Amino acid sequence: MKLAAQVIDIQKHYDLGSVVVKALRGVSVDFPHGDFVAIMGASGSGKSTLLNLLGALDRPTHGEYIIGGRPVSSISDDDLSAIRNEMIGFIFQSYNLIPQYTVIENIEVPLHYRAGYPSISAKDRKHIMELGDMVGLGDRMDHRPYQLSGGQQQRVAIARALVNNPQIILADEPTGNLDSSTEAEIMEILCNLNAEGRTIIMVTHENSVAKMAKRQIFMKDGIVAGEGFFPG
Amino acid sequence: MPNLLRTIQLAMKSLMLHKLRAGLTMLGMVLGVSSVIAMLAIGRGAKEQAQKQVLKLGATNIIIRSVKPPPESAVNSGGASVLRYGLLRKDYDLLNKTIPTITQAIPIRELNKAAWHRHHEITARIVGCTADYLDINHLNMAQGRFITDDDRQQKKNIAVLASGTADELFQYENPVRQSVKIGSKFYRIVGVTIPRQASAAIGGSMSGQDYNQDIYIPLETMRVRMGDLNIDRTAGSFSSEYWELSQVTLRVDSQDRVVETANVIRESMKQNHKTDSDYAIVVPLELLKQAEQMGIIFNVVLGSIAAISLLVGGIGIMNIMLATVTERTREIGIRRALGARRRDITIQFLTETIVLSGTGGIIGILLGLSTKYAFAGIRTFVESFIFEGGKAGSDFAKMFSEMRPEPVPWSLPLAFFISVGIGIIFGIYPARAAAKLDPIEALRHE
Incomplete structure (x- = not known):
């Protein structure tokens, strides 16, 4: 099976002057295409650090990260930005929309940073509207984030994550701030995306959410403590 | 380079978040730029006035007049x-x-x-x-x-x-x-x-x-x-x-x-x-020199006002932009996560600064163009309160009352470029500070 992403024995150390914190101490995981993984673990287990590395927001101290066939451990900052723009879609716990922008403008943001800076075309606009429909925001495209509920804001974030058609969706506790019924709706969207063939890597500590992924990875003290199918 | 028009449009959108703040920040630029325009207009007006006079009286003439003691x-x-x-x-x-x-x-x-x-x-x-x-x-x-x-x-x-x-x-x-x-x-x-x-x-x-x-x-x-x-x-x-x-x-x-x-x-x-x-000697050519000296005095005064306003205005803009960067650290993190390069962030904040200072510049230019009318008002005021019935006290007062500021066409683009330049000079540091932020920390910023 072809891999969407792969981490090989990566380590991440934080030099705090007097001590060196080893947040990741050699993690190797394969993410095949179409995978839906839930990364679980207590706080401080290194799951956020792993997600940051997977998201190309950071480089590992040691080891290799390969995404879409490209090793990214030692590429330039600009190239990392390009990887994030083209290959990864982010969904955050706190939605992270830009407050002064409307829904459409928020979804548009990744388009501004495409390689070569092409202008936003009519085709792009159509694509944005389709994404809006898909996540169920049809009539709210001109609203601003503060006019939307949490669930609606997360839908905007999902549409934004999809706008550049990335291979991998990284979700950092996507339902952490939502009530259970909204949680179910958001998870349904993610499951649908996975069913369409997108690779989803999700950090969560809620069993109910993790259960909906295809497999789970448990982290503890910077290493993968267990892997398998819930309740594994 | 991203689409310029769109970048400017989005910069305006961000500035409109704090309309009052943006307005107050622009004040320094407005004052500075209008002083530049006014300075050149007054200088030109004084010179033209004197030249007109000299032309009427004749540059090669010397006039001696009887004066009743x-x-x-x-x-x-x-x-x-x-x-x-x-x-x-x-x-x-x-x-x-x-x-x-x-x-x-x-x-x-x-x-x-x-x-x-x-x-x-x-x-x-x-x-x-x-x-x-x-x-x-x-x-x-x-x-x-x-x-x-x-x-x-x-x-x-x-x-x-x-x-x-x-x-x-x-x-x-x-x-x-x-x-x-x-x-x-x-x-x-x-x-x-x-x-x-x-x-x-x-x-x-x-x-x-x-x-x-x-x-x-x-x-x-x-x-x-x-x-x-x-x-x-x-x-x-x-x-x-x-x-x-x-x-x-x-x-x-x-x-x-x-x-x-x-x-x-x-x-x-x-x-x-x-x-x-019981007589007075008037040399029109000397009037021209006198007018030039007057022009220099006005230029020094207004030039200092302009320089100080522009400097203070620039520092004010930089200060606000630094505050804005801190305030919008989260937004910077989001943009970086969505694929913005450091340079994109620099350009974004620099554009915002330039739009701010440039808008201030445009308002300043409009204000500067109205100097002509403002000056007429000031003159009326000064004449009626200080000169007591139109009697000019000194040559200075006399020159002042005869001065007609005339905006200099090339001063308009000059003033605009000055305001844009100030935006670049004072905007580059905050913009680079924004670009230097670590995306992970920026995202975590509350």
């Missing part, structure tokens, strides 16, 4: 005695004959007297002059002819009317070949001049001249028919004044020698005059 000196000579003052024919001859750089000397004598035609009466300025008067004052004939040398030699009883005088005395008639009565004597009218705009006042010694209420007669005719003594009887008082010439206009052969000639004239005049209180 202040009343104190008259008291000494007793109530009814004759007050003698002013330019003498002796002065005229001396200057004309001894100074080689003078090519032409044109004397005139003027006094106000009643003039009649039938039952129409007006008080006109009677000017005894020579043929050159027409040319030197840029007057033109509407009909008939002006005074000639022949008229002077033969001391003919002829007169030329200014347009205003002609209109008032001869309302529906052609004045030429008719006669006008001045004092008790009649003069035949030989010509009428075309209306001319009144000249501006010059120096501190002359009032503005209205050429439209004049009657011109040959200088020699005036001397034989009116004499040099002018007796004025008004209710309960009797005064007599004696003066020979009112004004001598001297033409210097070249502009380079005007100033030295003026100095020679100043020395020569001392021969026949004990004090310099």
Whole structure:
């Protein structure tokens, strides 16, 4: 099976002057295409650090990260930005929309940073509207984030994550701030995306959410403590 | 480079988040830029004003005028005695004959007297002059002819009317070949001049001249028919004044020698005059220099205001942008996560700064363009409160009241580029600080 992403024995150390914190101490995981993984673990287990590395927001101290066939451990900052723009879609716990922008403008943001800076075309606009429909925001495209509920804001974030058609969706506790019924709706969207063939890597500590992924990875003290199918 | 228009549009959107803050931040720029415009406008206005004046008076001319001494000196000579003052024919001859750089000397004598035609009466300025008067004052004939040398030699009883005088005395008639009565004597009218705009006042010694209420007669005719003594009887008082010439206009052969000639004239005049209180020497070319100095003073003052405002404005903008960067750290993190390069963030915040300063610049330009009107308002205020009835206290005040600011076209793009430049200079640091943020930490920022 072809891999969407792969981490090989990566380590991440934080030099705090007097001590060196080893947040990741050699993690190797394969993410095949179409995978839906839930990364679980207590706080401080290194799951956020792993997600940051997977998201190309950071480089590992040691080891290799390969995404879409490209090793990214030692590429330039600009190239990392390009990887994030083209290959990864982010969904955050706190939605992270830009407050002064409307829904459409928020979804548009990744388009501004495409390689070569092409202008936003009519085709792009159509694509944005389709994404809006898909996540169920049809009539709210001109609203601003503060006019939307949490669930609606997360839908905007999902549409934004999809706008550049990335291979991998990284979700950092996507339902952490939502009530259970909204949680179910958001998870349904993610499951649908996975069913369409997108690779989803999700950090969560809620069993109910993790259960909906295809497999789970448990982290503890910077290493993968267990892997398998819930309740594994 | 991302789509420029869109970048600017989005920058405006972000600035509109805090309208008041953006507005206040722009103030420094507005003031600075409008000062630049105003500075150049005032400088240009002053120069043009002076040039216009010099052109009217003639750059190669030196004008000597009789000045009635202040009343104190008259008291000494007793109530009814004759007050003698002013330019003498002796002065005229001396200057004309001894100074080689003078090519032409044109004397005139003027006094106000009643003039009649039938039952129409007006008080006109009677000017005894020579043929050159027409040319030197840029007057033109509407009909008939002006005074000639022949008229002077033969001391003919002829007169030329200014347009205003002609209109008032001869309302529906052609004045030429008719006669006008001045004092008790009649003069035949030989010509009428075309209306001319009144000249501006010059120096501190002359009032503005209205050429439209004049009657011109040959200088020699005036001397034989009116004499040099002018007796004025008004209710309960009797005064007599004696003066020979009112004004001598001297033409210097070249502009380079005007100033030295003026100095020679100043020395020569001392021969026949004990004090310099009964005449005044006006050198138009010196007015130009004076105006230039005035312009420099204004430029220094406004230039300092502009420089300080722009500096303070720039620092204010930088301060606000630094605050904005801190405030929007989260947004920076989001953008970085979504694929923005460091350079994209730099450009974004730099654009916001430039839009801010550029908008301030545009408002400043509009404000600067209104200097013309603002200045007129200030002048009215200053004149009515400080100068007490229009009497200018000093040359400075006089210049001020005559100044007409005129915006300089190239100062508009200049001012705009200055404001954009300030945006770049003071925006680069906050923008780079924003770009340098670590995306993970920025995302975690509350």
